[in-house]
Amino acid sequence: MKKIVAIAVIITCMLTGCAKVDKKKVINIGISQIVEYTALDQSRKGFIKALEEKGYKEGDNIKIDYQNAQGDITTAQIIGKKFASEKKDLIYAIATPSAQGAYNATKKIPIIITAVTDPVQAGIVKSLNKPGTNVSGTSDYLPVEKQLALIKQLMPSVKRIGVLYNTSEVNSEVQVNELKKAAKGYEVITSGVTNTNEVNSAISSLLTKIDVLYAPTDQLIVSSMPIIVKNTLEAKIPVIASEKGSVESGALATVGINYYKLGYEAGNMAVDVLKGKDISNMPLKISAETEVYINKNTLKALNISMPKNQNIKYIDNK
Known part of the structure; x- marks a missing residue:
């Protein structure tokens, strides 16, 4: 029986060609940013740096799709729908409109946010200590x-x-x-x-x-x-x-606050999610450094x- 299976595999390879299978999974991450601006750009750079330091590198084992809404809230919603339809492995949403756009589009794909002053009021988490949704990350709230x-x-x-x-x-x-x-x-x-x-x-x-x-x-x-x-x-x-x-x-x-550090911490949280941590139980973090x-x-x-x-x-x- 084993010989028959082996022969069948050989014949299939001869007919269709047996390409080498790359077992390395490429993780698709969508980054949605509401507008190009210094603080938000720094948050994005900090996020990517944290991923790199934990072994997640663009062109190696992750693919980053960066989309900028150019300040338009409707465009932020469209970007969220795009990422949801493409079934990204994780979405990084920078600023409140982008976070809302991503959350409106999907309740399944994990969404790491940053530069969102009040995630509860924005309607994307139930509480800061226990989000209870597919969203967590860092807030730029400052008294x-x-x-x-x-x-x-x-x-x-x-x-x-x-x-x-x-x-x-x-x-x-x-x-x-x-x-x-x-x-x-x-x-x-x-x-x-x-x-x-x-x-x-x-x-x-x-x-x-x-x-x-x-x-x-x-x-x-x-x-x-x-x-x-x-x-x-x-x-x-x-x-x-x-x-x-x-x-x-x-x-x-x-x-x-330091937005690069804020994004870096969000990147660390993203790594935890990619490694299997339940995002719905991950407390959101607020920077205490000013x-x-x-x-x-x-x-x-x-x-x-x-x-x-x-x-x-x-x-x-x-």
Whole structure:
């Protein structure tokens, strides 16, 4: 019987050709990023670096499909559906709209997220400690009290805080509401926009009513930072941002987190999932490390005194 089977195999090989079988499984990972921006780019680089250090390398045992939505939420949804239909082994979603797009598209493929301020409010996990869904990862949540303390330190006489935010992004709504609750003793004046075309007129109107502008980690707002900075500098209004990239673009200052490290930690979590860990029981992680960044040129342009004896990192964007 064994001889008959062996002969059958030989005959089959002669007729069809027996190619060598590569037993190495190639893992397909889809990366969905809402927009090209410094902080989010760093998150992607950190993620890929963590994979590499754990033995998962592009062109070797993983294939990465990177898709950028260019700031369009509808496109982020389309990317999520694309990855789901292609049955990726894992999806890495950078920022809230991309995370929501991926989760709306699939409840089976594991989704590692990063740069999502409030995953619970975004509707993609049940709780931070136990997601209960196919989603886990890292959040860029940062208590707004830290930014308020920075405002008080740099500009103690400020009374009116303006906020420009994207009304269609839940991440932004969460930050605005938290600011309103925490900013005791301040008047908070908000202005909502839905696209980049509205930013210029909205900021122009807002600047006549405020002493300082607070910019949340809102992808529409941070990608519009050059326009915002141009208007605020002309009006001598400081911008307190929520992440380092905005300060590099000319905002005055921020208490920020390291997005490369945030992405790196997300990469480590992805490795755990690829090795069989149950993502629905993986607690989401929030960075506890923060650093103060101040744009030296903007500080000088606004004639604000340079803080002394502080652990501050100065940015010089000449």
